Amino acid sequence: MIKNIFSNKRITLAILLIAIGSIVRVLLHNNLPAGPSIYITVNGITQPMFMLDLFFVVAIISLLSGILLGGYYTFIVPISVMIITDLVIGNNWILLFTWSGFAILGIIGYLLKAKNSLTIERIPRILGVGIAGILLYDIWTNFGVWLQGFGYAHTFQGLTLCYTVALPFMFWHLLSTTIAIAAVVVPIIYLKEHKISLPEVSVHPFEKKTTIAIPAILMVLALISVLV
Amino acid sequence: MELNSKQKIIVALKLLIPLLLVTLLFLSGISAGVITFGPEKEGTGGATAILKIDFGNNNIYSKKIDLINATVFDFLLESEKSGDIKIETTYWESFGSYVVDSITYQNEKYASDINHYWAFYINGEAGIKGADKIYVENDDLIEWRFVEF
Numbered sequence: 215m216i217k218n219i220f221s222n223k224r225i226t227l228a229i230l231l232i233a234i235g236s237i238v239r240v241l242l243h244n245n246l247p248a249g250p251s252i253y254i255t256v257n258g259i260t261q262p263m264f265m266l267d268l269f270f271v272v273a274i275i276s277l278l279s280g281i282l283l284g285g286y287y288t289f290i291v292p293i294s295v296m297i298i299t300d301l302v303i304g305n306n307w308i309l310l311f312t313w314s315g316f317a318i319l320g321i322i323g324y325l326l327k328a329k330n331s332l333t334i335e336r337i338p339r340i341l342g343v344g345i346a347g348i349l350l351y352d353i354w355t356n357f358g359v360w361l362q363g364f365g366y367a368h369t370f371q372g373l374t375l376c377y378t379v380a381l382p383f384m385f386w387h388l389l390s391t392t393i394a395i396a397a398v399v400v401p402i403i404y405l406k407e408h409k410i411s412l413p414e415v416s417v418h419p420f421e422k423k424t425t426i427a428i429p430a431i432l433m434v435l436a437l438i439s440v441l442v
Numbered sequence: 443m444e445l446n447s448k449q450k451i452i453v454a455l456k457l458l459i460p461l462l463l464v465t466l467l468f469l470s471g472i473s474a475g476v477i478t479f480g481p482e483k484e485g486t487g488g489a490t491a492i493l494k495i496d497f498g499n500n501n502i503y504s505k506k507i508d509l510i511n512a513t514v515f516d517f518l519l520e521s522e523k524s525g526d527i528k529i530e531t532t533y534w535e536s537f538g539s540y541v542v543d544s545i546t547y548q549n550e551k552y553a554s555d556i557n558h559y560w561a562f563y564i565n566g567e568a569g570i571k572g573a574d575k576i577y578v579e580n581d582d583l584i585e586w587r588f589v590e591f
Contacts, residue, residue: 253478254471259570263477306534335449338456379570 228279228287235275235295239268240302249386257378265382270390272296273348274398276316280323281332281402285417288320289428310439311358314432315351321429322347332403340403344395348387354433356380361440491582493517495527495545497552498588503527514562514584515540515574539572545586552588561589 252263272295279291293313300309322343326332331339356376359366366372417425471477488510495503507520522529528546530553533539542560544553554560562569563585569576578584 251479255476255478260478261571304532306532335453338453338460341457342460375570 224283224287228283228291231275231279231283231291232294232298235272235292236298238271239295239299242268242271243299243303249382254381254385256381257374259378261379262382264386264389266386266390267383269351269383269387270394272316273319273351273387273391274394276319277323277326277344277347277395278398280320280325281327281399284324284327285421285425288324288425289317292316292320307362307439308355308358310432310436311355314429314436315354317429317432318350318354319347321426324425332399332406334403334407337400337403340399341392341395344399345388345392348391349384352380352384352387353377358436358440361437489578489580489582491517491578491580491584493521493584493586495521495547495586496588497545497547497550498590501547503547509578512578513574514564514569514576514578515572517578517584518542518573518586540574542573542586545588558588558590560586562586 246266246268249262249264249266253260254263272292275295276288276292280288283291293316296305296309296313296316305312326340326343331343359380360368360373360376366376468477488508489512490506490508493505493507497503503521503526505521505524505526507517509516509520512520518529521527526547530543530545531540532543534541542554544551545560546552552558552560562573564576564578565583566585
């Protein structure tokens with residue numbers, strides 16, 4: 215049975231991505247270096263410009279699961295990484311927001327491949343779309359933090375304060391993930407351009423619809439979990 | 443697909459121009475004083491501050507504490523050392539800080555749940571960073587409040 219599982223390239227690659235993401239996240243989560251001594255003052259608040267975390271690891275795994283695997287794996291791979299590592303590291307109520315955020319990044323990877331965007335002249339677009347995905351993730355998860363009301367008043371000032379305090383994480387996400395996308399996706403494009411083909415997977419139309427629906431359902435569940 | 447030189451220049455410009463803009467923004471931030479370098483002011487020397495914990499229902503604990511180069515969190519831990527209170531905390535990787543889960547006082551545990559959480563204030567203003575990131579200055583009033591959502 216194990217031989218049959220690993221004879222399926224899609225499953226093998228999914229397991230490999232989950233393993234890499236989980237191992238790296240667990241090993242590094244308590245071993246991150248301190249951020250550089252660069253400070254930014256916004257809204258009268260001075261704070262470090264970069265707060266280091268391991269967002270870029272799961273973000274790249276999410277994008278790759280969309281690019282290389284597509285279909286259900288677009289959300290199964292990133293959410294599996296989060297489940298496994300959260301069992302070890304721990305998590306809290308924000309998990310529905312973060313999990314749905316990573317599932318959205320997976321869809322972005324899937325759409326990039328589906329629209330034949332994996333070419334050299336589309337590299338700026340890939341980086342641009344990746345940056346947009348990171349911003350969307352940060353806006354969504356910090357909206358969840360504000361909605362929960364944990365330390366932030368449910369006013370416009372509370373919302374701006376929440377996003378201001380989140381800026382160091384956002385800047386780090388943008389920097390680290392952009393570099394990671396360039397380091398990982400560009401070689402994939404190079405291989406593709408030099409006729410070393412990516413595994414082609416056929417995705418059933420129902421699977422396509424489910425791929426889009428699952429992150430949307432997670433987002434709705436996240437909102438319900440806060441409002442109820 | 444091989445790109446001709448014009449296409450290569452366009453791709454290169456599409457990458458270089460945003461990079462240049464980000465670099466210019468960063469340099470503008472430095473010149474405007476928005477972005478600074480060097481360690482954040484850490485430690486304020488010795489500080490005497492009042493620590494007040496409001497458990498609700500007019501149940502308040504108050505103590506004057508002297509510490510050197512201490513954060514708000516350090517002042518709370520100092521109270522625990524004296525045996526007056528017992529604290530449970532969690533380190534939130536997403537915030538890069540410790541969060542107080544519960545404080546036990548006079549054999550009653552006040553724990554964060556779906557209706558309550560612990561918030562701290564310095565001289566009446568809500569803390570905007572983790573308690574372990576804010577240094578206390580002399581004559582500060584540190585308040586921990588058991589807040590209802």
